[in-house]
Every structure is written in structure tokens, then in C-alpha cells.
Amino acid sequence: MEAKNIDVSVVIPLLNEAESLPELVNWIAKVFTEEKINGEVYLIDDGSTDESWDVILDLKKKFDWVHGIQFLRNYGKSAALQVGFQEVKGDVIITMDADLQDSPDEIPGLRKMIIEDGYDLVSGWKEKRYDPITKTIPTKLFNAATRAVSGIHLNDFNCGLKAYKKDVVKIIEVYGEMHRYIPVIAKWNGFAKIGEKPVQHRARKYGTTKFGLERFVNGFLDLMSITFVSKFKKAPMHFFGLLGSISFLLGSAGAFWLLIEKVYLSMNHLHIQREVTDQPLFYLSLTAVIIGSQMFMTGFIAEMVSLNQSNRNDYHIKGKTD
Template sequence: MEENKIDVSVVVPLLNEEESLPELVEWINKVFVAENINGDLYLIDDGSTDNSWNIIVELKKKFEWIHGIQFQRNYGKSAALQVGFQAAEGEVVITMDADLQDSPDEIPELRRMILEENYDIVSGWKEKRYDPLSKTIPTKIYNAATTALSGIKLHDMNCGLKAYRKNVVKAIEVYGEMHRYIPVIAKWNGFAKIGEKPVQHRARKYGTTKFGLERFINGFLDLMSITFVSRFKKAPMHFFGLLGTLSFMSGTLAALWLLCEKVYLSINRLPIKREVVEQPLFYLALTAVIIGCQMFMTGFIAEMVSLNQPNRNDYGIKGRI
């Protein structure tokens, strides 16, 4: 093994966790020492308004293997994970929350499953949870919906305690609030060996949960978004073009039907009850043709935009140690 090569990088996004940080870092250090792991820790301060950053600076003085990144403002957990993934150099990258509900004692086994059982991702499964119903019920719904759409069978898709092979985190892009669906993103990027490990879940010791009701709605929107983007990001015309073609053809066929009907009645000298433009079907057909053209043009524009995508993951960083 190369000298100073990092075995495990632990990435911890945090927001106002000043009370739990010292205990968390000491616990991780204890695991590193006991298991002889050459590891490092990335603490990503997502715009905390308490004393979290100052505590990270003090902890860095004691533990050289700590890296701290401070955002200018709160960007969200996905942004923190993305920046942590970009910085991490460990052969195995492990994510966990900063609130002490995830146990660092799980690190050695998660590492072993990645290196020895050759998983691309190992997701934690909190068999016994200490979260309120407002958090556990949406999680169950998300898990069921995600399994149905992605085919990935995990009991706890949104568990913050996960392990990744290094090439996985370097290949995927996490933005918005897509952190809930990292296994889905990874699978659609070709990393299909995804495992699961029952992990200890602890009751929150300090502070309050950052879970809000808005995440219930955002979760479904994110699932729809990642499903669409993953399948049609490279070829949006396949989606918009198909819908546009179907709409255009149905409108055209309806208009032709009306015209053929009028011609037939005229040839056979039968009474024409209403002119073509007086029939509701004519306006429905016209609308379908217009929508079809718009959908097709949307697909064309999306194709052009996809060739010149701006960098989604530029975040204002206030400090770095």
C-alpha cells in the first residue's frame, strides 16, 4: 500500500451541530485508532449560524486529519455532500450525519463490505429508529415509491450512513436535494452492485431535527426529476419528441377525418349539418397540432441546452482548512 494513502474518508455535512461535533470527532478517532485505519474526516459546514465553524477550527488543531469546508450560506445537504465527494481521497468514502444518531462503530464493517465484497455502495438500514412519525412515515413512502421506479430494493434509501467506492463518488453528481436518491443516481451511472447493512440508530442527543414538512413534497418532486433526468438527460428529444409526435399526429388525423367527412358528404350530395370550423373536434385537433409542435421544439431546445450545461455545483465557500 502506498505511503500515506487514505483508506477511509468520512464526509459529514452539518448545520448547527456545535454540541455534537467534539464527541463525534473523538468517537471517529477512537475507531480509526482501534482499527488501524489511515483515515480523514471532511466536516462540511452548511451555513451554520451557531459556533460550529469555530469548533471545527479548534478540532483541526488537535486532529490533523480533519478537513473543514464552510459555506457562505445554507445550500442544503446535497451541496455539502457534493463538495465533500469532490474533496475526498479515501479508497472508501463514508457519509454520516453529525447529530450522533449514526454510529462511527459501523465504519470498519462498511469498509470491509466495499473492499472485500466488492460493493459499489453499501447503504445503512436503521431497523430500529428513534425518529418522530413525521420523519419515519414519509421515509417509508419514499422507499416504496423509489423501489417501484428504480428497482433498487433498500429498506432505508434515505439513511445518511452509507459507504461508497471512491470511483462512485467521483462519477456521480448530487445537486438540489438529490441526496435522498444517491443509490438511484449511482445505478443509472452504471454502479449496480448496491448492498445494505443493518446499522445502529441512536436517539438524538443534542439539538433538534432539521426535517421539515416541505421535504415531504420536495421528496416526490426530486424523485420525478431524477427519474426524468437520468433517463433522458443525454437525449431529451426522446421524451419531448415522442410526446410531440403523438400529439401532432393525433391532431392531424382528427383534422383529416373532418375534411374527409366533408368531402364524402359533398360528393354524395348529403346535407352538411355543420362546417368543419364549427365543430369542437376541429379545435381539439388544432390544439393537439400546436402542442405537438411546441413539444418538439422543447425537445430540440433541451438537446441544445444539454450540450452546454452550466456547472450546477459552484457554491460560495467562506473558509477551508
């Protein structure tokens, strides 16, 4: 008998969420049943130190559509999502956090926007947030900066509740801490139809948040990184070569000016006791020429080195349910 196609795959990264997992998975099961969705859930244990993996094994016994993957150590949310994306079989992939702040009741609406409205990606927008001001203000600044750089008009890039076409998650690559910029990565990979859906944000019921203020600093650094890589990944010489050329030409112009000045003074018998090497312009010009040459060499080397290393997304998996 041929197996049914999977309608929806739910990918849930988690770290020390043993208390919330049973309630979350039972809630998802209720939605699957009520909406007649043939779904699956991937619980990615990102190096938990509590009983999360034991809870996942118990849930697997109760629901055959629950799949668990356990990392040997904590790799981060991007790693968990990437591994989950590699495993999923559904036509629509939905990601959510494991802390019960994302509501599984949003699954049917997100699925509809992908299947019926034809979006490549739909990002949740938590209009009313139950977060402290130390988190909401940096979030607003982060979202404003990402909108300005990417040209994608989303209110909440960092919302964990998102939906994707299967093609999107199978093509994009998420690594480091780039999960915040999945809409940006998707757009630069050709998936331009990106939508947004207001979603419910619930107060945390169990445990404490795993994120501190440092993630916003890292977020802005990641934005610079992904912008550079996305624009110059195929042709790094366009970046390094341009800057190198400008620096080299400025340095050469400075040296040429000193040479002309020296010749002019000699031809007019103006014996000014000033050596070329005594002038600050000489050292500035020399430095600019050296930097320009180095940037040129960096561009050539970068052209030869592949950014898509084969082992970028190799993670040590400690356990797997099936």
C-alpha cells in the same frame, strides 16, 4: 517521506451542530485508533449560524486529519456532499450525519463490505428508528416508491450513513436535493453492486431536527426529476419527440376526419348547416397539432442544450482549513 494512503474518508455535512461535533469527532478518532485506520474527516459547514465553525477550527488543532469547509450560506445537504466528494482522498468514503444519530462504530463494518465484499456502495438500514410516526410513515412510502421506480431493493434510501468506493463519488454528481437518490444515481452511472447493512439508529442527543414534512413532498418530485433526467439526459428527443408525434398525429387524424366528412357531405349533396369550425373536434385537433409541434421544438432545443452546465456545482466557500 511519502505520505500514507488514506484508508477511509468520512464526509459529514452539518448545520448548527456545535454541541455534537466534539463528541462525534472524538468518537471517530477512537474508532480510527482501535481499528488502525489511516483516515480523514471532512466537516462541511452548510451555513451554520451557531458556533459550529469555531468548533471545527478547534478540532483541526487537535486532529490534523480533520478538514473543514464553510459555506457562505446554506446550500443544502447535496451541495455539502458534492464538495466533500471532490476533496476526499480515501479508498473508501463514508458519509454520516453530524447529529450523533449515526454511530461511528459502523465504520469498520461498512469499510469491510466495500474492500472485502466488493460492493460499489453500501447503504445503512435503520431497522429500529427513533423517529416520530409523522416521519416514519412518509419514509416508508418514499422508500417503496423509490424501490418501484429504480428497481433497487433497499429498505432505507434516505439513511445518511453510507459507504462508497472512491470511483463512485468521483464520477457521480449530486446537486439540488438529490442526496436521497445517490444509490439510484450510482446505479445509472454503472455501479450496479449495491448492498445494505443494518445499522444502529440513535436518538438525537443535542438540538432539533433540521427536516420537516415538506422534504417528503420534495423527495417525490425529485424522484420524478431524476428518473426523467437519467433516462432522457442523452436523448431528450426520445421523450419530447414521442409525445409530440402522438399529439401531432392525433390532431392530424382529427383534422383529416373533418375534411373527409365535409367532402362526403358535399358529394352527396347533404346540405347540413354545420361549419367545420363550429365543431369541438376542430379545436381539439388544432390544439393537438400545436402542442405536438411545440413538443417537437422542445425536443430539438433540449438536444442542443447541455444539461451538464459547468457552473452547476460552483458554491461560494467562505472558509477552508487547508
